[in-house]
Amino acid sequence: MGDKTCVSFTLNGEPRSLELEPRWTLLHVLREVYNLTGTKFGCGTNDCGSCKVLIDDNPVNSCVYPAKKLEGKRVLTIEGISSDKRYMHIPQAFVNAHAVQCGFCTPGMVITALGxxxxxxxxxxxxxxxxxxxxxxxxxxxxxxxxAVNLAAGRSTHG
Ligand code: FES
Ligand code: FES
Incomplete structure (x- = not known):
């Protein structure tokens, strides 16, 4: 147990303030504090991308992102994309392109597509x-x- 730190940030458009332990990752905060389990824990070592979220519009692996760096940042998760009219066509494009099989990688793929x-x-x-x-x-x-990315961009490779 280290000293607690307080950070303020935006999560899926909503302002949040959180007291956290310095060793917590952003993935831990999303899944364990806010119960946003759409962001997946795959490797935990920055290798698979299943934990991706957007921070200030850039895809980031949340499993290695220290939560104490969240101050002033804007975080968007798969839950935020799926409920935002500007972005919900992207997960739909993955469905329409049959780009989802087991689905484990899909939230990270959708986040990366939006980024x-x-x-x-x-x-x-x-x-x-x-x-x-x-x-x-x-x-x-x-x-x-x-x-799926082609469809989300408004194109289809099948003409
Ligand atoms: S869980 Fe694999 S990169 Fe984060
Ligand atoms: S790991 Fe990509 S759909 Fe299963």
């Missing part, structure tokens, strides 16, 4: 594949994930 589209609304396939290199999927072979 990419906020940075570049019209990414080509090379950029999509390169942007997703930190997101592991054991099931889909990635082709349908690329298709």
């Amino acid at each position: 990419l589209l906020l940075e570049d609304p019209d990414p080509d396939e090379t950029k999509i594949r390169s942007y997703f290199t930190g997101n592991l999927c054991r099931c889909t072979g990635y082709v349908n994930i690329v298709e």
